[in-house]
Amino acid sequence: MAAPQKGDLSASERRILQVITAGDVQEAAQLLASKEVRVNCLDEYGMTPLMHAAYNGKADICRLLLQHGADVNCNQHEYGYTALMFAGLSGKTDITSMILDAGAETELVNSVGRTAAQMAAFVGQHDCVTVINNFFSRARLEYYTRPQGQEKEPKLPPRLAGPLHKIIMTTNLNPVKIVMMVKENSVLVDVAALEKCYQVMDLLCEQCVKQQDMNEVLAMKMHYISCVLQKCVASLEKQDEKLDTLVKCLLRGRDSDGFPQYQEKFIRDCIKKFPYCEVTLLQQLVRSIAPVDIGNDPTAYSVLTQALTGQVVFVDADYCATCGDRGADKWCSLCKAVTYCSLSCQKLHWFTHSKMCRSLQDPDADLEKNTPRLKEIKEDESNLVTETANFLQELCLRAEEKVAAAGGCPADLLACSSTSVEGPHLAPKTEAEQ
Numbered sequence: 001m002a003a004p005q006k007g008d009l010s011a012s013e014r015r016i017l018q019v020i021t022a023g024d025v026q027e028a029a030q031l032l033a034s035k036e037v038r039v040n041c042l043d044e045y046g047m048t049p050l051m052h053a054a055y056n057g058k059a060d061i062c063r064l065l066l067q068h069g070a071d072v073n074c075n076q077h078e079y080g081y082t083a084l085m086f087a088g089l090s091g092k093t094d095i096t097s098m099i100l101d102a103g104a105e106t107e108l109v110n111s112v113g114r115t116a117a118q119m120a121a122f123v124g125q126h127d128c129v130t131v132i133n134n135f136f137s138r139a140r141l142e143y144y145t146r147p148q149g150q151e152k153e154p155k156l157p158p159r160l161a162g163p164l165h166k167i168i169m170t171t172n173l174n175p176v177k178i179v180m181m182v183k184e185n186s187v188l189v190d191v192a193a194l195e196k197c198y199q200v201m202d203l204l205c206e207q208c209v210k211q212q213d214m215n216e217v218l219a220m221k222m223h224y225i226s227c228v229l230q231k232c233v234a235s236l237e238k239q240d241e242k243l244d245t246l247v248k249c250l251l252r253g254r255d256s257d258g259f260p261q262y263q264e265k266f267i268r269d270c271i272k273k274f275p276y277c278e279v280t281l282l283q284q285l286v287r288s289i290a291p292v293d294i295g296n297d298p299t300a301y302s303v304l305t306q307a308l309t310g311q312v313v314f315v316d317a318d319y320c321a322t323c324g325d326r327g328a329d330k331w332c333s334l335c336k337a338v339t340y341c342s343l344s345c346q347k348l349h350w351f352t353h354s355k356m357c358r359s360l361q362d363p364d365a366d367l368e369k370n371t372p373r374l375k376e377i378k379e380d381e382s383n384l385v386t387e388t389a390n391f392l393q394e395l396c397l398r399a400e401e402k403v404a405a406a407g408g409c410p411a412d413l414l415a416c417s418s419t420s421v422e423g424p425h426l427a428p429k430t431e432a433e434q
């Protein structure tokens with residue numbers, strides 16, 4: 001059959017476009033079964049039936065068209081829009097996922113050079129941006145479940161692929177959440193299994209950096225997950241058999257204001273260990289995080305989340321204080337200042353929240369409640385500040401070495417070194433103290 005031409009539609013093909021807009025799944029199925037409809041036919045503007053269905057937010061019809069072989073990467077639209085772009089514009093995350101699962105390429109650009117994620121962001125469909133930015137095909141992971149070349153065993157035992165893929169696809173980067181996902185699957189709560197998993201994550205990270213169109217976002221995410229998995233291994237090796245101690249460490253708030261400084265430091269550390277210092281995203285993260293005192297906004301968690309998922313973490317929004325899941329609809333009944341997604345998350349948090357709960361209840365503490373992140377740095381935190389400064393210096397050194405080794409120009413590093421000059425010691429405290 002010849003390739004479809006724009007606007008060259010049979011009566012049935014014109015009919016199916018109307019049927020799609022109306023959302024009539026049954027008639028669409030009949031028309032497709034009749035063989036009088038080419039599933040990739042093009043209207044005057046170069047839109048396929050799938051593009052129409054995606055733009056109109058008709059998930060069932062999208063599924064049907066995909067079953068009939070609709071081409072997800074057709075790029076004949078007059079402005080170069082793809083089905084994925086239309087899905088993103090519609091704001092339907094289910095359709096966006098479906099089209100990604102069917103093999104849509106995320107890097108295709110329209111006539112003004114925008115990708116699907118950028119288009120969705122442009123019209124404020126941030127949930128779709130998150131879905132696109134965090135998509136990672138199961139097939140790409142399953143590659144590692146088969147022995148390659150000389151290997152006698154695959155790098156990833158097939159039974160680990162499912163649970164690991166679930167972690168890769170998470171859009172909640174709270175380390176507590178990731179540890180909980182590990183705990184959920186008994187096959188993962190095992191040193192040998194986790195070692196295989198993080199080694200594969202490291203390989204994927206490298207791949208994302210070295211591939212032709214570097215995917216910095218995915219590379220950072222793979223690296224971050226690898227770090228959390230490595231932390232789990234270290235904990236298991238310290239007889240923390242169910243990883244409960246690790247979860248507690250990540251949740252424990254400091255005495256002064258309940259801020260989980262271990263978690264903050266852990267996330268900063270993960271970013272610091274990212275092995276490809278030439279990556280722009282790393283430099284951006286460092287620049288956003290390094291000047292911030294531990295406990296002030298933005299937290300490393302919110303900066304990382306925004307960079308990797310495109311979502312802004314709002315303070316006091318409906319996030320679970322324990323696992324970071326959205327849509328938390330339960331309050332601590334005593335202080336009503338902290339939200340949770342479930343009773344078990346509240347119970348997990350109580351050992352540390354109990355120290356803060358009272359002061360949050362006290363009406364005199366209200367003033368303080370509004371500025372809990374502006375506390376004076378206590379002695380126990382000064383180490384962290386120094387470490388952050390060292391971290392920056394080290395990063396710059398590594399970058400310089402790298403540039404020197406490559407015989408390149410160090411100009412790019414200027415931005416990096418200036419960050420360390422602005423360093424974390426300089427943040428004024430006067431306003432916070434009064």
Ligand SMILES: [Zn+2]
Binds near residue numbers: 320
């Ligand atoms: Zn929760």
Ligand SMILES: [Zn+2]
Binds near residue numbers: 333334338356357
């Ligand atoms: Zn409370």
